[in-house]
Amino acid sequence: MVQGAKAGTTTRRGKASAAPSTPKPALARGSKSGSNQAPGLTDEERLQAYRDMLLIRRFEEKAGQLYGMGLIGGFCHLYIGQEAVVVGMQMCLQPGDQVITSYRDHGHMLATGMESRGVMAELTGRSGGYSKGKGGSMHMFSREKGFYGGHGIVGAQVSLGIGLAFANMYRDDGSVCLTYYGDGAANQGQVFESYNLAALFKLPVVFIVENNKYGMGTSMDRASASKDRSKDGAPWGIPGEQVDGMDVEAVKEAGLRAVAHCREGNGPYILEMKTYRYRGHSMSDPAKYRTREEVQKMREQHDPIETLRKILLTNGAEEAEIKKVDDEIKAIVADAAEFAQTSPEPDESELWTDILLEAR
Template sequence: MAPTPPKKKSRADENVPEAADLIKYYRDMLLIRRFEEKAGQMYGMGLIGGFCHLYIGQEAVVVGMQSTITPKDAVITSYRDHGHMLACGMEPGGVMAELTGRIGGYSKGKGGSMHMFSKEKNFYGGHGIVGAQVPLGTGIAFASKYRGETNVSLTYMGDGAVNQGQVYESFNMAQLWKLPVIFIIENNRYGMGTAIERASSTTDFYHRGAAHGIPGEAVDGMNVLSVRAAGLRAVEHARTKGPYILEMQTYRYRGHSMSDPAKYRQKEEVEKMRTQHDPIDSHAKFLLDGGFADEAALKAIDREVKDIATKAAEFAQNSPEPPVSELYTDVLVEAR
């Protein structure tokens, strides 16, 4: 009897995550959701100042991408960064305390919502200037290659950043030097209040590397498993061949920042995304339908992450303001 030919596995099959991982994605997305809701609430109470850009609606992007990398790989993004930090494993209390400007925050209260870092978790910010993180993330990949490593740099940007000149300067150098960087364009359809069609001559952003020969693909950014599948392809390419572009088609439910009433889009549009494409609801349905988890398990997760968000908020309110002695520290590294 002839041996049965090995069954050809599709790429997706090879990378089907374990049930525990599938549940973890749900938890991680929900944690970001609950954390951001809490941040929004605290902003309303005057506990968080300045700009505060919430990630609600886009959770599948960072959670899916984070599942494709190792702790040695680096992450850098713009100012809509809370979700990225939580996905990187940074302490919710430390993130929230930075939002409230307290000493317990990741930057001792001196950076705020848009400027947070964790060298320990390989999270390189948190950058407030649209597009500026793109050369920085390319440089992180440059350092990796310089040292003969294959660690990748996940360099996130929004759809608003893709028209910045320095993004193309980075694309060019990344491909020229075959740097291990993945440019992740989080296309949430609005650069602040301007719809992508009103800001960009072409809106198929995954093509934006074509002039430099960088492969790109459009991804359903509202589906954590689609993100993960594309992320795995991109990471493999980046480690061995050079840069890759992922356009994550996603949506933010809230305004650009807390002070944005979002009058530039129809309520129905937001409602449709929330009810039909919510990344957390749809993943919950996937878990239930597939028998990976039951209602009770998901409820327990919800209680757990709500509790984490509440504790983070408490920590952020109880942590003292930075002492005046911090005013002049960290301007320069003092001579050793």
């Protein structure tokens, strides 16, 4: 399981952050240290990153199979191809940081350390799932792991993400919120409203555009006048950078810069992750918007897991060591799939629970 949060790396120093020209937030913000983690990956971290990406890959392949067998209902959006993004970013986080994303969320949940069993059983609608089988693919949460969903309305999670960042500022606890969304979502109005508020209040939020080149059925080239998403925050003075999202090491390096910027009280940061999804948008996708050759080329030449495996071997890792990881992951996913098929369906009485949460 991913252990992105590194214990003992947090130091705090109070730092007032509101610029004179901006309305003063309710509380001036303190901040955790920028980061004292090293950029790049050690051999040990590489193996961990390989393991974490492989878990997501194998989990998603299994989810695809269960869907094909009719065991998963509704929508199911696989993350295959994009694994380096969440795994690299998670390595930059500390306890208390938050993650929020769209419906393409299984990888994000696993990266935060949520259990494979609970995620898979939610996909199959079983009581052992994170939402007791009543939420499905797009509705899972774990406050313990800092995961805040899973949102089906394109772009809506971006406004919620700045809400989480506002809470961080208000609580003055130095935490950062990673807010993920797609290249298609990046055209939504509320994303730009969120940029404005985040910059105005200097909110500790990293906006992460997962640019996999396509929305539901159209390429970004055809749908967006903005061609460089890292510059979308320029009118509000939000810095940004483009990152090779197929390279976990590059993701971590950029992620550390972005997270440090936020922790130091400098406000939001945009990372445009250049990534690619191998499967269709959801499980029913005629994929008329791209060629098979394009997908094949990405798989063969830019696969984040295969690339890292080669680096591991070049750096002296033994084939047997890697095989051991492969076997471990296989077992974890087989166990999750077994659990997801044997866990009972929710009892009828559950129809009337978890409907309303009384605010205190």
